[in-house]
Amino acid sequence: MIEVILYILVFIMGAYFGSFYTLAVYRIPLGIDITRKHSFCPKCDHKLGIIDLFPIFSFIFLKGKCRYCGAKIKPRYCILEVISGLAFVAMAYSLNINIYNLEIDKLVILGFSFLYFAGLFIIAGIDKEKITVQKEVLIYTIIISVLYMLYLYIVQKLTIYRYIIYLIIILLLVIIDTLKIRRKAKESYLLNLLILAIAMSMFTGESVFLLTGIYTLLCCVLYVTLKKISIKNTKYVKKDKDEKVKLPIAFFMVTCNTIMYIFCEYIINYVK
Ligand SMILES: [Zn+2]
Structure with missing residues (x-):
């Protein structure tokens, strides 16, 4: 019973985060x-x-x-609030959070993953609407990943070397980015995707990231194919040969990363 209450609380928290994403996606x-x-x-x-501000309930009552x-x-x-709530519950469940055997370590990891995925979801939302990776949110995600890295290093005594390599790569990318912006005054989508990929790799680890990459690729191929078919089938719309299918790659990356993270944590904590 008390277990259920815990998960309901997590769900409400996720729903609140969810209503925050919509606000952030709109405002940033x-x-x-x-x-x-x-x-x-x-x-x-x-x-x-x-x-007006209770997630889900306000919508139903109003x-x-x-x-x-x-x-x-x-x-x-x-719907977004519900999905966010469910994602948080899935994360807590996959970490095997147990009220009778509460481990501080797991709670800290859960807290970090809430903050990390909050950033990712905002990136995904903005990318879905505007096909752009918002710099401010990207920087926030990197900061969370670095803090998590420091936590793992200081408290859990995990090796820091792989993270240092990541940080160097990020630094190089940021330098390239600033040089590029100075010359063309245009943000590079691809470069931001690379930085996002490294933040993901840092936070969720290489194996989760590898799976994320594979599934993102599949999503992109599927999306483009479906879009092309639907363009072919609409006869009345003027066909523009040069019109490219706009691909929200960061959105797919975030979706795959979230599912893979939950899936892998579940495997680690339940199937041993
Ligand atoms: Zn109004």
């Missing part, structure tokens, strides 16, 4: 402060009260509408 590309400014309705600009102007709230937000 527009340059609006994500912490200081009060939540508001994007339609009527009305400040939102406490009643019947998916803004209390002030009646504007429809996309069900996508509510």
Whole structure:
């Protein structure tokens, strides 16, 4: 019973994080402060009260509408909150968090993974809409990964060498990036994807990252194929031969990384 309460709490926490992602995904590309400014309705600009801000429940009780102007709230937000809650529960479960045998180590790892995946989910959300990896969030993810690395090194006495190699690579990429930006004043999507890949490799380890890479590739191939088929089948839309299929690669990477992380932690903690 107490176990169930623990997982419900984790779910609520995940749902709160979920409502934060939607806010962050909306605000960060527009340059609006994500912490200081009060939540508001994007339609009527009305400040939102406490009643409007309960994840999932607010959506259900307000019947998916803004209390002030009646504007429809996309069900996508509510679905995202549910998914985020479920992802957190899956993470806690895969780490075998046990209330009767609570290990501080596991809780710290869980806390780190919540912070890490929060960053990833925001990156995924922005990438899905804008096909761009947001620099600020990327830097946040790297900082979390480095802090996690320091924790593993200091408390768990794990080797630090592989991390130093990663940090050197990141540093090189950042230097290349700044040089490039200076010349062309345009951000490189590919370079940001590389930095994201290294952050993933640092946090979730090489084997999880390898699986992530393989599945991301599969996702991309599948996505492009499906898009091409659907473009072929729509006769009325003017066909543009030069039009490339826009591929949210970071979005796929994050999805695969999350699933693989949960899957591998589950294998490690349950199947021995
Ligand atoms: Zn409104």
